[in-house]
Structures are given as C-alpha cells and as structure tokens.
Amino acid sequence: MATTAKFELKMGAATRAAFGKALVELGHENPNVVVCDADLSKSTNTAGFAKEFPDRFFSCGIAEANMVAIGAGLASHGKVAFVSSFSCFVMNKGFEQLRVTSAYAQVPLKVVGTHSGISIGEDGPSQMSIEDIALACSLPGFTVIDPADEFAMKSLVKSAAALSGSVFIRAGRANARIIYDAGQTFEIGKSIELIPGQDVTVIAHGLLVAEAIRASETLAAEGIGVRVIDMHTIKPLDEEAIARAARETGAIVVAEEHLVDGGLGVRVAQVVTRTKPCLMEYVGINETYAESGPPEAVLDKYGLIARDVIAACRKAVGRKRG
Amino acid sequence: MATVTQPQTAEQLAAVCKIIRRHIITMIGAAKSGHPGGSLSAVEILVSLYFGGHLRHDAKNPQWKDRDRFILSKGHACPVLYSVMAEAGYCPVDKLNTFRQMGSIYQGHPDRRFLPAVEASTGSLGEGISIALGMGLASRLDKSPSRSYVMVGDGEIQEGQIWEAAMFGAFHKLDNVCAIVDYNKIQLDGWVKDIMEVAPLAEKWRAFGWHVIELDGHDLTQVEAAFSEAAATKGKPTVLIANTIKGKGVSFMENNPRWHGVAPNADEVAAALKELA
Numbered sequence: 331m332a333t334t335a336k337f338e339l340k341m342g343a344a345t346r347a348a349f350g351k352a353l354v355e356l357g358h359e360n361p362n363v364v365v366c367d368a369d370l371s372k373s374t375n376t377a378g379f380a381k382e383f384p385d386r387f388f389s390c391g392i393a394e395a396n397m398v399a400i401g402a403g404l405a406s407h408g409k410v411a412f413v414s415s416f417s418c419f420v421m422n423k424g425f426e427q428l429r430v431t432s433a434y435a436q437v438p439l440k441v442v443g444t445h446s447g448i449s450i451g452e453d454g455p456s457q458m459s460i461e462d463i464a465l466a467c468s469l470p471g472f473t474v475i476d477p478a479d480e481f482a483m484k485s486l487v488k489s490a491a492a493l494s495g496s497v498f499i500r501a502g503r504a505n506a507r508i509i510y511d512a513g514q515t516f517e518i519g520k521s522i523e524l525i526p527g528q529d530v531t532v533i534a535h536g537l538l539v540a541e542a543i544r545a546s547e548t549l550a551a552e553g554i555g556v557r558v559i560d561m562h563t564i565k566p567l568d569e570e571a572i573a574r575a576a577r578e579t580g581a582i583v584v585a586e587e588h589l590v591d592g593g594l595g596v597r598v599a600q601v602v603t604r605t606k607p608c609l610m611e612y613v614g615i616n617e618t619y620a621e622s623g624p625p626e627a628v629l630d631k632y633g634l635i636a637r638d639v640i641a642a643c644r645k646a647v648g649r650k651r652g
Numbered sequence: 653m654a655t656v657t658q659p660q661t662a663e664q665l666a667a668v669c670k671i672i673r674r675h676i677i678t679m680i681g682a683a684k685s686g687h688p689g690g691s692l693s694a695v696e697i698l699v700s701l702y703f704g705g706h707l708r709h710d711a712k713n714p715q716w717k718d719r720d721r722f723i724l725s726k727g728h729a730c731p732v733l734y735s736v737m738a739e740a741g742y743c744p745v746d747k748l749n750t751f752r753q754m755g756s757i758y759q760g761h762p763d764r765r766f767l768p769a770v771e772a773s774t775g776s777l778g779e780g781i782s783i784a785l786g787m788g789l790a791s792r793l794d795k796s797p798s799r800s801y802v803m804v805g806d807g808e809i810q811e812g813q814i815w816e817a818a819m820f821g822a823f824h825k826l827d828n829v830c831a832i833v834d835y836n837k838i839q840l841d842g843w844v845k846d847i848m849e850v851a852p853l854a855e856k857w858r859a860f861g862w863h864v865i866e867l868d869g870h871d872l873t874q875v876e877a878a879f880s881e882a883a884a885t886k887g888k889p890t891v892l893i894a895n896t897i898k899g900k901g902v903s904f905m906e907n908n909p910r911w912h913g914v915a916p917n918a919d920e921v922a923a924a925l926k927e928l929a
Contacts (some may be wrong), residue, residue, distance in 0.1 A: 364793070388789060388824065396782045396816035403786020403800075406772065408717070409793070411786075426776060427813075431783060435764055435773035 337524075337543045342508035345536075346444040346501040348480035350375025352487035353412065357383045363491065364404050366390050366397045368415045373503075374444045376414050398424035401439050402431035410440065410491055417443025417459035417500060425465055432496050433469040440490055441466075444501040446476075447587030448615065448632055449537055451504070451625035459500075460615050464592025466498035467565050473518060474565040476500040478539035481510040482562055489518050500536060504625045507540040509560065521568040527557035530643050530650070531575035531582050533598055535561050538585040538613070538634065545639035556643055564594050572598055573605035581609040581646040585639050587629075590614035609649050611642040665872050668703055668739065669695050673901045674928050675735035675748055681921035683752035686760075689911040690805060691732040693836040693896040696870050698722075698736045701801060704872075706879040708797070711741035714769040718796050721771045721787050725780020726805035726834065727761040728913065733770070734758045742769045778811025780804060781831050785817055785889075788826040799883070803832045807839030810848045815860065821889040822861025829889040830882040831862075834869065836898035840912045853893050862891045869894025902927055 356363045357379050364386045371377040371389075380387035388404075390397035394415055401413040413420060420443050421428070432439040446459045466474045473495060477483035483501065490497040509524065516522070524539070525546045532542040539560045546556035557579055559571060575582055582602060584595035595612040602608055613633065620632050629635050672695050680686035701707040701722060708720045724733045731751065738745040743757055750756035757767045761775030772783045784802035791798040804814065821829055833853060841847050850856075854864045863885045867874040875894070882890035898912070899905030902924040905916075916924055 364790075385793065390820060391816075391823075393813075393816035393820070395778075395813045396820055399779045399782030399813070399817075400786040400789070400820065402772075403783040403788070404790045405786075406783070407721075407787045407790030407794075407798075409790050427779060427782070430773065430776045431779055 337509065339507040339509070339540050339543065341505050343480045344502055344505050345477055345480060345483040346375045346503060348483035349442055349444070349487055349499070349501050350378045352484045353379045354382050356488065356491050357386065360410060360491070362408065363410045363412070364388065366401050366411065366413045368392055368394050368397050368419065370415050373416070374414045374442070394419050394423040395427050398427035398439070399431045402427070402435065402437045405437045405439050412440040412442060414442040414444065416457060417446040417462045418457060421459065421462040421465045428469060433471055436471065438494060439496045440499070441497065442499045442501060445503040446500045447502060447537065448620040448628050448634070449502055449504040449587060449625040451628055452622050454622040455619035458620060460589045460619070461592065462498070462500060463564055463588045463594065467597065469496070471495050472565065473497045473563065475518065475563050476535040477562050478536055478560050479506045479509045481508070481512055481514055482516055485514070485516040486518065486562060489516065493518065502537055504537070506537060509539055509543070516562065519563045519566045519568060521562065521571045522560045523557065523571070524560055525556065525558040527555035528579055529555045529581070530646050531557040531559060531579045532585055532639055532643065533559045533561050533572065533575070533582060533594065534585040535564060535594055537587050538639070541634070541636045541639050542585055544636035545643060548636065548640055549643055554643065554647055561594060564597065567597055567601060569601045569605070572601045576602050576606040576608040581650045583611045583613060583639065583642045583646055585613035585642070587634055588614055590616055609646050611646045613638050613642050662872055665699055665703055669699050670928055671739065672699060672732060672735045674925060675738070676731040677902065677916060677921055677924045677928065679731055679735070679748045679751040679758070680915045681918065682749040684915050685752060686731055686915055687728040687913045688731070688905060688916065689838065689898040690726060690729040690834065690836060692900045692902060692905065693869070693898050694729055694732045694803060694834050695900065696872055696875055697803065697832055697834070697894055698732050700872060700875040700879060702736045702740045704876055704879070706883070707801065714742060718798050720798055721784065721800045723772045723774065723780040723784050723800070723802040724762055725774055725802050726777065726808050727774030730762045733762060737769060743767060777805070777808040778813040781814060781817040781821070784829050784831070785821050785824070785826055788829040789824065791828055792826070799828045799830065801830050801832065803834055805839070806833055806835045806837060806844050806850055807847070809833065809850055818857065818860040818862065825887050826889045827886050830879070830892065831889065832892040832894055834896055835893055836896040838898040838907070838909045838912060842909045857891045857893070861888055863888050864891055864893060866893045867895065869896035870900055
C-alpha cells in the first residue's frame with residue numbers, strides 16, 4: 331500500500347509490549363495457546379499471559395535449550411506453543427533444539443525473541459542479539475518476522491499463531507515509533523511500501539523502518555526520491571517487491587539492526603542478483619559487537635540512525651549516476 | 653477407544669526379544685553401518701513397552717490422540733525401535749534391510765519425515781526428555797490419560813539439557829512421564845567411567861526430585877514391575893535406571909566398546925544369528 335501521508339513518527343510502545351498484549355488476546359481466542367518463558371517473563375512481557383492463564387504458562391527457569399524442546403513437545407501434542415526469552419538467549423542457547431526438535435522434525439513452534447538488536451542499550455553486548463535473523467533464516471521452513479511498530483507486532487503475532495509452521499518473531503526492548511494506524515492490515519510475506527520513490531529504495535525491518543522514513547523525508551527536500559519498504563517478513567521474502575524496486579529505482583539500500591553478514595541485506599542481494607541486478611548499499615552492524623550506553627547513543631555510534639541511511643542513499647544514487 | 657496391544661506371556665515376550673535381536677543384527681549387517689551395541693541393550697525395555705501392555709498404542713491408528721508416546725532419545729539405537737515398531741505393525745518388517753539407504757523409511761536416526769509414527773526426530777543427544785515433558789504438560793492440560801516414555805543412554809546424560817529437563821519434570825510434577833536410562837556403561841569412546849563418570853545415578857535423579865527404580869534391564873519380570881510402579885507413582889516423574897549389557901545376546905559384542913557403532917561383517921552376522929537362533 332503506497333501512501334503519501336506525512337509520518338508523524340510519534341513514540342509508541344515497545345514491540346515486546348505489543349507482543350505481550352497480543353498474547354493475552356490470543357489466549358482468550360484460542361484455549362490451545364500455551365507459553366513457555368525462561369525467567370524473563372517480566373521483560374519479554376509474557377507475564378501478562380502468565381497472570382491471565384496460569385495453567386497454560388510454563389516457567390522453565392534459566393534453561394533455554396530445555397525450554398525450546400519443551401515447546402516442541404507441547405506442539406507435537408497439539409498445542410500452539412510460544413517460547414520466549416531475550417532473542418540472544420533463545421536463538422543462541424536454543425539454536426540446536428530449534429534445529430532438531432522444531433525445524434528438522436517439522437514441529438511448529440512460535441519463537442519470540444525480545445530485546446533484539448543493540449537498542450537494548452545499557453545491558454551491553456552479552457544481551458544484544460545481532461545474529462538472530464541469520465540464525466532463524468538458516469532453519470528450513472521457519473518464517474522470520476521483525477515488526478516495525480506495535481500495530482505491526484500485534485497483527486503479525488496473531489498471523490504467526492495461525493500459521494501451520496514454525497515462526498521466529500523479533501521484538502525490541504526500546505519504545506518504537508508509530509508507523510501504522512490500528513486499521514493497517516499485514517500479510518506474512520507481503521512487504522509494505524510506505525513511501526513511493528524512483529531514485530533509490532530503502533528496504534528496512536524493525537526499528538530501522540522509522541529511520542528510513544526520516545531519511546526519505548530529508549532527501550525528498552533535496553530532490554532525491556527515496557522509496558521506503560517495510561520488509562516485516564524476512565523469510566519468506568517478498569521477491570516481487572524487491573525485483574520491482576531494483577527495476578524501477580536501480581539502487582537498493584538495506585537498513586537493519588543486525589549484522590550485515592547474514593542479515594536481510596544478504597537475502598535481498600540474492601533476489602536482486604537473480605532477478606534484476608542493481609547497485610546495493612548496506613546499513614547494519616559491521617563485524618563488531620557494540621557496547622553499553624543509552625540506546626540512542628549506541629544506535630548513533632554504531633551507525634543505525636537516519637543519518638546513516640541518508641549517507642548510504644546518497645552513495646547509492648551517486649554510484650548510479652556515475 | 654482404540655484397541656491396545658494386549659500383554660503376552662513371559663515366554664512369548666522372550667521369544668519376541670530374540671526376533672528383535674535377529675532383526676537388529678540383520679539390518680545393521682545389511683546397511684554395513686549402524687549401532688548394534690546400544691540397540692541390543694535396549695531390547696527387553698522396548699519389547700516390554702510395545703508388547704507387554706504398558707504402552708497404550710494402536711498401530712492401526714498411529715495418530716490416536718490419547719495414545720501413549722515413546723521417544724527414543726538415544727536415536728542411534730533406532731534399529732531396536734524400527735524392529736519393534738515393525739513387529740507391532742507400524743511399518744513393514746520386510747523393508748528393515750533398507751535401513752540407512754536413500755529414501756528408506758528406516759533412516760540412520762529416527763526421522764518423522766520418513767516415518768511419521770516415530771514420535772520425535774532424534775539423534776542429537778540430550779533432547780528427548782524435554783520433548784517428553786512438553787508432551788506430558790499438554791496431556792495434563794487436555795486431561796488425557798496419555799503418558800510419555802523416553803529412553804536415554806547413559807553417555808547421553810552427560811548432556812547438560814538432561815539435567816535442565818530433570819529439574820523441570822520434578823518442578824512441574826509430571827507424573828505422566830517415565831524416563832528410562834539404558835545403563836549399559838559403555839559409550840562411543842569407551843567405558844563411561846573413563847570418558848565422563850555419571851555415577852551415582854540413582855542419587856542424582858533422586859536429588860533432582862524423580863522417583864527412581866533400579867532394575868536389571870534384561871529381566872522382563874523386573875521391567876514389567878518397574879513400568880507398573882512408574883504408572884502408579886503420583887506427584888513426580890519416574891526414572892528407570894535399567895542396568896543393561898551393551899551388545900546383550902551376542903557373546904562377542906557384549907561389554908565391548910568396539911560394538912557401539914560398528915556393523916558386523918557377513919561372517920559376524922552369521923555367527924551372531926547362530927547364537928540368536
């Protein structure tokens with residue numbers, strides 16, 4: 331859906347909070363929904379579900395590997411099983427179990443990793459998840475989703491629960507700027523074009539969608555038309571929208587709060603090289619771990635704000651024009 | 653309700669064990685690879701479960717919702733599982749010798765994609781008890797009589813996840829779950845005590861809050877009694893510590909670490925089958 335409406339980008343709730351609310355609604359809608367958490371329910375926001383449905387909430391203690399396989403057991407017995415922790419813990423410590431007990435075994439699990447990216451801030455790199463997209467995308471059959479705001483999260487969590495396969499949903503700790511209104515519809519695997527443009531396309535997910543919008547608005551004043559696409563579903567990819575962007579704008583910038591290696595950028599490049607090769611630039615974390623600090627300062631230092639998207643767009647357009 | 657396999661006499665069960673052992677030797681010999689030692693040590697336990705009336709199951713209705721589940725967490729011992737499932741009617745006996753071949757339902761480790769009646773795809777050690785406990789939670793929520801059984805190897809319990817699961821099972825009082833440790837004292841590289849000692853087993857499991865039953869895992873009467881005691885135990889999960897002999901039933905394989913993961917050649921197959929005649 332293309333829109334020319336100006337984005338206010340008012341600060342909204344964190345996507346983890348929206349996840350927690352969606353989970354409670356799901357609990358009311360479907361008695362088969364169960365939730366496992368590894369001693370972080372107050373942070374992941376599964377605590378709301380635990381309070382409302384204590385019989386369907388299972389405390390696993392600080393044992394993510396066990397939690398993932400417990401979830402697989404629940405799912406193979408017919409439950410819609412959510413397992414949730416900080417993204418770095420459930421994906422890294424639970425990865426082997428995600429691979430064998432869910433992906434390989436074709437047991438549908440709903441995995442929600444909160445506190446993703448580096449915007450967790452003060453807690454520092456041991457708690458930051460900058461490789462979760464790469465890991466989740468390497469699991470055959472997994473759907474991988476990173477919602478940009480609370481409305482996207484609420485809708486996509488519901489869709490994920492209804493999906494027959496396994497899903498990884500990425501959520502953030504920091505408050506997220508509001509992109510959508512409550513009436514927006516989301517379809518897994520279908521990206522959303524937020525701003526039209528013909529000179530360069532920014533494809534972003536999660537927190538970087540708002541930064542891409544800001545970049546587009548700044549560059550519009552300079553006469554550079556930046557198309558902005560929210561690629562909320564990283565797998566399966568909306569290949570049609572990517573190929574169209576490559577064809578129509580001739581340059582693509584991928585912006586994400588993740589390592590450049592193994593992130594959305596690499597996946598977009600695969601589509602571009604197979605369909606319509608074009609120039610690409612990447613805004614992401616380059617071969618490093620971040621550090622403690624206020625989220626805004628960390629995002630600034632590690633190059634994940636509108637300024638960095640703007641620079642990448644200028645570079646891409648410059649390269650395109652030769 | 654679907655019909656369940658009826659218990660057989662002790663003599664009949666012993667005869668089934670011999671048939672299963674012959675299948676194990678034959679199929680691993682045909683595949684020229686596989687894990688005979690830990691398959692042979694688990695025979696009485698699996699035969700007792702599938703044919704002794706403990707596992708409520710129905711081969712004609714493998715998706716029966718209230719069936720009991722069995723998970724072979726030590727997935728490398730799948731020849732015993734495949735043989736028992738085949739004799740129970742889940743899958744063809746005459747295809748057992750396609751074990752480990754391309755496209756065979758009898759994959760190198762249990763694979764639900766090829767044999768959906770297998771309750772969990774295993775092979776990466778340490779994961780089966782967790783899966784069984786998750787199934788136990790679901791069963792309790794559904795007020796289903798379904799119980800979950802899971803067999804682990806003694807080397808396998810060196811995996812940390814086993815003890816995460818042990819804590820979980822006791823904490824959540826999952827008395828509808830029964831784990832079995834196939835305590836044959838040998839793992840790939842040698843004797844368990846020389847690789848990474850796991851003893852004292854009973855004390856460990858008791859300390860983790862499980863009801864512990866120690867038994868001779870080749871004595872069908874003791875195995876039967878242990879499963880009955882497990883089913884009657886309330887408020888906590890049960891673990892059977894089944895003292896077994898790796899390679900049981902084939903003299904030259906017994907208590908020899910070499911037979912963890914090596915296939916017998918044609919002469920060895922013939923010699924083993926002669927002993928199992």
